[in-house]
C-alpha cells in the first residue's frame with residue numbers, strides 16, 4: 001500500500017504538491033519517487049487512523065530523547081515552553097500540517113551550530129553530505145550526457161565549500177567541472193578540497209579567465225557563492241559575477257541555448273529571508289535547499305526545488321519542529337515544490353544506436369530474441385521480461401496489460417495468469433494475441449504476434465510451486481479482474497489462507513491459474529535511429545518444401 005506524500009506536505013506555502021491523478025501522471029520520475037512512500041503494514045484499525053496519518057511530522061515522530069548521550073539529552077531537554085517559543089518563530093509551526101518548514105537566517109545558523117556542537121558533527125562531514133546532495137540532485141535532473149560542462153562558482157564561506165565538494169562528486173559522476181574560487185579560505189578543510197580537485201585535474205579559473213560569454217562554454221553554472229550568512233549587497237568580485245549570471249539569463253530570449261543555473265541553499269545575492277527584493281537577482285533553474293528551505297525559497301519559482309542534507313537528526317527536527325518530506329529510498333535528495341510544467345508535445349528523444357543490418361541478424365528469430373534479451377539483462381534493465389500483452393475477445397475490442405515472460409520454449413513465448421481474468425476470457429473467445437517488449441535504454445522494441453494456447457496443467461503446477469509462498473496464496477486470493485469491495489477483504493483472505501497453509505508443504509494450485517503459450521507468426525526487431533529512420537526487421541514464417549522457414553524483410557520506419 002502506498003501513501004501519498006501530499007498528506008505530509010502541501011498547500012499554504014509555495015510547495016504545493018499536485019493532488020490530482022493527472023498531476024501525478026505529469027510529474028517527472030524524481031518527483032514521482034518523492035511523491036510516494038511505503039506506508040506501514042495495514043493494521044486492523046488502519047482505517048480509523050487514516051485521517052490523522054499526516055499529523056506527526058515524519059522526522060520528529062516518536063522522538064523522546066531516550067537512549068541518547070547526556071549531551072544530546074541536555075540539548076533535547078529544552079522545555080516545551082521554549083520549544084513552542086522557537087516553533088513560533090518558525091513558519092513550519094503553523095497549524096497547517098501540510099507545509100514544509102522554512103527557516104529564518106538565525107534559525108539556519110543556530111541549527112548549524114547545534115549540529116556542530118552538542119550533536120557531534122564536524123563541518124567537514126556536513127559539507128561532504130551537503131555537496132553530495134547537490135551533486136545527486138543535479139544528476140537526477142541534468143544528465144551528464146547533455147549537461148557535461150559545469151562551472152562551479154564558489155564563494156568564501158561554507159556555501160563555497162559545498163560547491164567544491166559537489167564539483168568533486170560531479171567529476172566522479174561523469175561531468176566535466178571547472179572551478180572559479182576567487183576568495184579562497186586558508187583553512188585546512190578548504191585547502192584540502194582544493195587539493196582533491198587539483199588531483200582530479202579539475203581546472204581552476206580566475207575571474208579574469210572566465211570566458212566573456214558564460215552561456216557558450218558551460219552547460220551548468222553552479223552557484224555556490226553565498227549561503228545563509230549572506231548580508232548586505234554583494235561586494236567585489238562577486239557583484240560582477242552575479243551581474244553576469246543575471247545578464248546571461250536575460251540573453252536567453254535571443255534563442256541561444258543557455259546553461260542552467262543551480263543554486264546551493266540560497267540563490268546568491270537574494271536576501272536570505274526576503275528573497276529577490278529588487279526583482280533583478282539571479283533566477284536559478286534549480287535550487288537545492290540544505291537541511292530545510294530558507295524563507296527566501298518561497299520566492300523560488302524555477303522548475304526544480306530539491307532538498308538535500310539528509311543528516312538532520314531527530315533532536316533537531318523535534319526542537320525546531322521541522323516538517324520535511326521523507327527522502328525516497330537511499331537517496332540523498334528529494335524533489336519538493338511544484339511539479340515542473342511539461343509540454344507533452346515537446347517531449348521526444350533522438351535515438352542514437354549502432355545500425356542494425358540484415359546480415360547480422362540470426363536466421364532464427366527465437367535465437368535473435370534470446371540475443372537481444374540477454375543484452376537487455378546485461379544492460380541492467382529492470383524486468384526485461386515485462387511485456388505488454390494485447391488481446392481482444394469476440395467483440396474485437398483490444399485490451400493491453402503487462403505480464404511477465406516466464407520462458408521461451410519450443411519457439412513459443414510463455415506467461416502465467418488467471419484463466420478467468422479478462423484476458424483469460426478474451427483468449428477463450430479469440431486465441432490470438434500480441435506481445436510487446438520495450439527496452440528503453442537500448443532503444444529497442446520487439447513485437448510478437450501469434451496464436452495462443454494453454455500450457456499443460458503439469459507445467460503450470462510446476463511453475464506455480466516455484467513461486468514465492470506469498471504469490472501462491474495471492475493467486476488463490478485474487479479472483480483476477482473481478483470487483484473487490486476493499487483492500488481489507490484481500491488481506492483478510494490472505495491471512496486466513498496463510499494460517500490454513502502454515503503447516504502445508506504444497507499449496508494447491510487453483511484450477512483456473514496457469515500458463516499460456518504464444519506461437520509466433522510474426523516477430524519484429526526494432527532499433528531506434530536518428531531522424532526517426534529506425535531499423536525494422538520483420539520475420540514471418542513461410543512454407544518451403546514442407547518446411548517452415550523464416551523470411552526476413554526490412555520495413556520502413
Ligand SMILES: NC(=O)C1=CN([C@@H]2O[C@H](COP(=O)(O)OP(=O)(O)OC[C@H]3O[C@@H](n4cnc5c(N)ncnc54)[C@H](OP(=O)(O)O)[C@@H]3O)[C@@H](O)[C@H]2O)[C@H](O)CC1
Pocket residue numbers: 111112115126127130155156157158159160161162225226227228229230231232233234235238264265266290291292309
Ligand atoms: N547545516 C547546514 O545547513 C549546513 C550548511 N552548509 C552550507 O553553509 C552555508 C552557510 O555557510 P556560511 O559560511 O555561514 O555562510 P556563506 O557561505 O553564506 O558565506 C559567508 C561568507 O560570505 C561573506 N559575505 C557575506 N555577505 C557578503 C557580501 N554581501 N559580499 C561579499 N561577501 C559576503 C562573508 O564575509 P563577511 O565578512 O561578510 O562575514 C563570509 O566570508 C549554507 O548556506 C550551506 O550552503 C554546510 O556546508 C553544511 C551544513
Ligand SMILES: Cc1cc2nc3c(=O)[nH]c(=O)nc-3n(C[C@H](O)[C@H](O)[C@H](O)COP(=O)(O)O)c2cc1C
Pocket residue numbers: 383386399400401402403404405415416417418421422423424480481
Ligand atoms: C510489470 C508487470 C508484470 C505483470 N505480470 C503479470 C503476470 O505475469 N501475470 C498476470 O496475471 N498479471 C500480471 N500483471 C498484472 C496485469 O498487468 C493485469 O493487471 C492483470 O493480469 C489483470 O489483467 P486483465 O484484467 O486484463 O486480465 C503484471 C503487471 C505489471 C505492471
Ligand SMILES: Cc1ncc(COP(=O)(O)O)c(C=O)c1O
Pocket residue numbers: 404416417467468471
Ligand atoms: C497478478 C500477477 N500475477 C502474476 C505475476 C507474475 O509473477 P511471478 O513472477 O511471481 O510469476 C504478476 C507479476 O507482477 C502479477 O502481478
Ligand SMILES: [K+]
Pocket residue numbers: 159223224225226227263264265266267268
Ligand atoms: K548559493
